[in-house]
Amino acid sequence: MDRPDATLERMRSFVRVAERGSLSAVARAFGIGQSSVTRHLRELEQAVGVPLLSRTTRRVTLTAEGRGYYAHCLQILRLVEQAADEARAARGAPAGAIRISCTGALGVLHLGRLIFAFQDRYPEICVELGLTDERIDLVREGVDVAIRLGPLSDSSLKVRALGQSRRALVAAPSYLARRGRPASPQDLRGHEAIRMTNIASSDLLVLEGRDGARHEVPFTGRLRLDHGLAAREALLAGRGVAPAHCWLVDDLLADGRLEVVLPDYALPPVPLSMLILPERAAIARVRLLIDDLAEAIGRLPGIERARPAG
Structure with a gap:
């Protein structure tokens, strides 16, 4: 019996399974049955003549041969996609899919509409936006670009600095009328702090x-949250004082529903960055989105745009 061919479809299934470690996750992402993914992998291993994956009840991992083959598949699939991009660019119509990850509050309040505007300009580009405050693995999750707040750990990903996100200490007028307006940092002792569980040393x-x-003040309270939009609602409800990104509360400050507490004192800004999967950075539609979002995000309330290198 003739061996099956190492087709692009089978390579794509293999690469995604290698990255995610789960056949079911890849099946959901591709919108096909898990049996189809299993068949792709079996036929690809038959085509190359060696086991590429080691399967257990909990996880799928690469064999030694699979690691080398995975690297070659990435190069092949990237070249195929770039060739298709160049062909589409010849008729001036960028097309294809891009996967983006962003922190929840920033994505809901701002990034969504920036993506809408991008798709209005490039109607043949499909964007999948995932919102999470967790630090996901871009390779494992198959994400092209991630927008991140906060310092970054060492990474093999490409990093594009977008700027600094300014913050302010804010509270609702009803809370301040009830508990008093602090005049100095030390006056914050005894106030109700709204804290984020996913921020160290909050x-x-x-x-x-x-x-x-520099003033360091203990900041404690009865309410801790893990989402920026929940903190926004807690502030509006008069539950306490919180440091908030300006892009999160600028509209509430403008119409008086929140007030700045201790306006003569500044909070350290937070770095805002874009992480890019290196093998996707050269794809035309991904480059278009990266440049478009970097420009648009730099105009958001409270974002101090990063200065060009050099």
């Missing part, structure tokens, strides 16, 4: 005065 607030003096 029990200590760092403020800098106009004279450059």
Whole structure:
């Protein structure tokens, strides 16, 4: 019996399974049955003549031969996609799919409409936007681009600095009328703090005065949350004081539903970055989106745009 061919479809299934470690996840992503993914892998292993994956009840991992073959498949699939991009570019119509990940609150309040505008300009580009405050693995999740707040750990991914996200200490007028308006950082002791569970050392607030003096104040309260939109609602409900990104509350400050607390003291800004899967960075539609979002995000409320290198 003749061996099956190592087709692009089978390579794509293999690459996705290698990255995600799950046949069922890949089947959902491709919109096909898990049996089809299993068949693709079996036929590909028959085509190359060696086992590429090691399967257990919990996980699928690459064999030694599979690791080398995976690297070659990535190169082949990238070249195929770039060739298709060049062909589409010849008729001036970028097309294809892009997967983006972004922190939840920023995605809901701002990134969504930026993507809508992008798709209006490029109607043949499909965008899949995933919203999570967890630090996902871009390779494993098959994500092309991620928007991240906060410092980054060492990574093999390409990083594009978008700027700094300014923050302010805010509260609702009803809360301040009830509990009093702090006049100095030390006055925050005893106030109800709305804290984020996914931010390290959120029990200590760092403020800098106009004279450059640094103030560290214990910051405690009965409410801890893991989502920026939940913190926004808690602030509106008068549940306490919280440091908030300006893009999260600028509309609420503008119409008086929230007030800045201790306006003479500044909170340290937070880095805002774009992480890019290196093998996807050269694809035309991905480059278009990267440049478009970098420009648009730099105009959001409270974002201090990164200065060009050099």
